[in-house]
Amino acid sequence: MNKQDYDIIVMGGGLAGCSSAIQLRSQGQRVLLLEQQRYPVHKLCGEFLSVEVISSFARLGILEAVRKAGAHPITRTYLTTSNGASLESELPGVGLGLSRYQLDLLLFQRAQELGADCLDGTKVNSVSGGLQQGFMVNTSQGNFSSRLVLGCHGKRSTLDLSRPFTGQYNPFVAFKGHYTGIALPGVIELHAFPGGYCGLSQIETGEINLCWIAHEKILNCKNSTLPDPLWQNPVLAARLHSMQCVRKSQHRLSQISFALKGKFDADVCMIGDSAGMITPFCGDGMAMALQSAEMAIPLVTGFLQGNLSERDLKRQYTSIWNREFRTRLQIGRLLHASFINAGIANLGVSLCDTFPALARGFIQATRGRDHGANLATSDI
Template structure:
């Protein structure tokens, strides 16, 4: 029998998951003088499945977290335009409401993890959380492969799907999701400052230029696109992608320079913001469809939303913050998530994608409205003032 050492130190907050949401929460909490423990199962640095497009509003958030200069030095690639295409060949070009960035998760997650360490939080990678017991009144015991840790509060920032969701019996894990995704890094084309999104039957593929001019290509689709994939290479680039002529031409001009990452069972289900008294942030609290390119911005923002409620609870012990956080989350994100799901479901259908793109060409204000409505308003306005330093 393995005897698990029980750490005597009791933390104010234990954060599970060192992605964008988790690191952002940790940095803010540690800067307020709280004892914070960050637990991450991966060993950094690590490649992650993601479109690696950072929406306009993250620049202001990075500034607040004190990582903007490091992100710039890591070679974040500025983007000011969008380019959308459909399998019919229809296309739409538009300006973004400011400067967005392309940076690999390999770099970004490392930068945020190191920042969490430098502001005084205890950060442990290679530490998988297996079980969480307790509640907000009595405190929590968090069991990991490295021992057990005690904390007054636990924040769940462990992403879209984790074994913890099953342990916590979260309802969405029992509903099968058909969405699969894959990403890899490529060389061979230049996107000239545009984020590209190409629809194909059953899914869509995004191209984002990242550090050193590399291209991150990431697609998400219904799992049926894999049924015609006959080889390992075709599972990375299924035949369905080549039904969009513009996407096909791009893919033929590029060559892959990294291994691929893939994922299945991606769920956009509505999730509780508290489960067994765990405060959920980032994808663990709800995920926007990748088409919007706003998941990382939302993850960062949800941490900013949650931290003042967490601090207030630690100060006064009152439980009313649970409803207040849930209400604030709903007000800020719910409409964005619903619109994101609607556009995602339309964009994967060739006729609707083509009609939508033609409509955006006829009424460009429609395209601009969709881009603005699928990201945070308050922060969009703050971004352009900081963005020029990245251009």
């Protein structure tokens, strides 16, 4: 095999990509991290970090920086429906409100600090080659070769055009923006409306991140940022009346897919949303992106060091991914479908209010084992 420019090229500088690059650099691999956008940048996300991420941040060496950035501690949830049902509960530990504008930059800078070559503003156009002969990656900044390529390009990318899920009907549209005018200390709110739901939580700036997801059929109205159905939930409507949008923080995306995707595509190992995304209802996608990188990197390193065959790399990664995430993704889809149906959402929230163990069971079923529950608000 010819000498390659890098051991590994990581496509996509979100949570999965940066976390992979950080771990690989910590093991001395030569890493190129490619991100199409220029950091810092606003991204579509609820910006609520579930309790599991805190231990991941500590392992990646960014917990102190997250703390200094002023991540907002969140310990409670508040769910409401358009029919007036509501449910308050405690989280199993401390979650965080932190904008992607800040978080992705911190992760990208950490990868850089550890010696990864990090190119933002660099779009990957195509990948050729394979695990046997090595890869060639064509980008907007030229070609780069490597022994291995990681696909960390998120929920939907031009790199996915040949993957089966892009041909499927994906009817969900989502929007996010930062707002001033109200304060929501320590709580993540989720408000159901007919056809969708909207999350509100405070971030490091004191602003509120508002993020909704809805079936496209409900969006036949003029207001594309706060469509009419959102105002049918009385608690949400009361909040919206007092909120003003911060300019340039808005982001909208359509064709969102929650399909299970292949863990390898033409020998490229998929990590994070590019392998499959949990529904936003669970608020756990970022923790899963970090966790899937932690599952993949030891196997990838084993392959690079000649301790693992191509076949074993593929088989073992697919098997641990399915064991850890498959059921969580399925339960997440079920909860999402229930919450966007006004009647079921009302019944479900009322039942969980009467039987709190039911709500705790759902939270547990959509989460990993590491709840970070030992941390107190004062630790953040």
